[in-house]
Amino acid sequence: MLEFIDVSVCFHSGTADEKMALDHVSLRIEDGDFICVLGTNGAGKSTLLNVISGAIPVTSGKILLDGEDITHLPEHKRARAIGRLFQDPLKGTAPNMTIEENLGLAYSRGKRAGFHRAIKKKDRRFFIEKLSALHLGLEERLKTKVGLLSGGQRQALTLLMATIVTPKLLLLDEHTAALDPKTAASIMEISEEIIKQHQITTLMITHNISQALLYGNKTIILNEGKIVKVLEKEERKQTSVEDLLAMYDFV
Numbered sequence: 001m002l003e004f005i006d007v008s009v010c011f012h013s014g015t016a017d018e019k020m021a022l023d024h025v026s027l028r029i030e031d032g033d034f035i036c037v038l039g040t041n042g043a044g045k046s047t048l049l050n051v052i053s054g055a056i057p058v059t060s061g062k063i064l065l066d067g068e069d070i071t072h073l074p075e076h077k078r079a080r081a082i083g084r085l086f087q088d089p090l091k092g093t094a095p096n097m098t099i100e101e102n103l104g105l106a107y108s109r110g111k112r113a114g115f116h117r118a119i120k121k122k123d124r125r126f127f128i129e130k131l132s133a134l135h136l137g138l139e140e141r142l143k144t145k146v147g148l149l150s151g152g153q154r155q156a157l158t159l160l161m162a163t164i165v166t167p168k169l170l171l172l173d174e175h176t177a178a179l180d181p182k183t184a185a186s187i188m189e190i191s192e193e194i195i196k197q198h199q200i201t202t203l204m205i206t207h208n209i210s211q212a213l214l215y216g217n218k219t220i221i222l223n224e225g226k227i228v229k230v231l232e233k234e235e236r237k238q239t240s241v242e243d244l245l246a247m248y249d250f251v
């Protein structure tokens with residue numbers, strides 16, 4: 001379970017550019033929750049994910065993961081428990097390394113031998129099995145350098161890398177936004193399958209309102225650094241895209 005207790009993030013405090021990107025946010029994310037995060041540009045969505053991953057520090061408040069205070073835990077230490085995907089498919093994989101080397105790195109996350117762990121036959125079989133499940137033919141291309149893959153193939157690989165050791169939390173930051181509609185739909189389908197199969201607690205930022213009501217079990221709406229709405233259960237089922245558009249200005 002992830003808990004935000006009165007978390008604020010203020011950029012350029014005390015200057016003319018002062019910006020309260022998160023404004024006293026309190027939130028409880030239960031194990032297995034799959035939460036879609038909506039909000040206008042600048043609402044604070046990426047900042048929310050950035051403070052969870054440790055990419056930026058909080059100004060005040062606390063973040064607890066499974067009861068442990070991770071507020072000041074460095075990003076690299078949180079990375080063992082938190083998988084993250086960005087809009088840009090080029091982030092998250094090493095282009096000059098092969099598919100199997102990239103998977104090997106992700107697989108050794110949290111293991112003692114770390115970077116230097118050699119890829120064993122058993123690992124290779126496991127990678128082939130995982131890649132086959134993506135239905136992109138990548139299992140035939142273990143020795144291909146990742147820089148040669150298309151955006152969609154690369155995003156699928158990043159998703160696999162982020163989840164090959166099941167994370168406590170998965171953060172998806174508009175991870176299909178840069179892909180063509182067909183590839184985006186396929187990556188979304190693969191994401192949902194992996195999340196469901198391993199019951200991964202997930203936060204997904206999207207600008208697609210119908211997607212935000214369709215996927216996962218909760219939808220939260222951020223505005224000016226505050227959570228202005230949490231939709232779940234019956235209320236979520238009965239909310240339409242038109243309702244949300246009428247309530248909030250998602251420009």
Ligand SMILES: Nc1ncnc2c1ncn2[C@@H]1O[C@H](COP(=O)(O)OP(=O)(O)OP(=O)(O)O)[C@@H](O)[C@H]1O
Binds near residue numbers: 041042045047
């Ligand atoms: N590193 C930073 N330094 C200064 N200001 C920042 C920084 N990161 C974000 N901000 C500001 O904080 C506010 C929230 O930004 P954030 O990126 O979290 O919004 P967002 O909801 O993800 O927007 P978008 O949908 O455009 O990606 C914005 O006004 C932004 O300009």
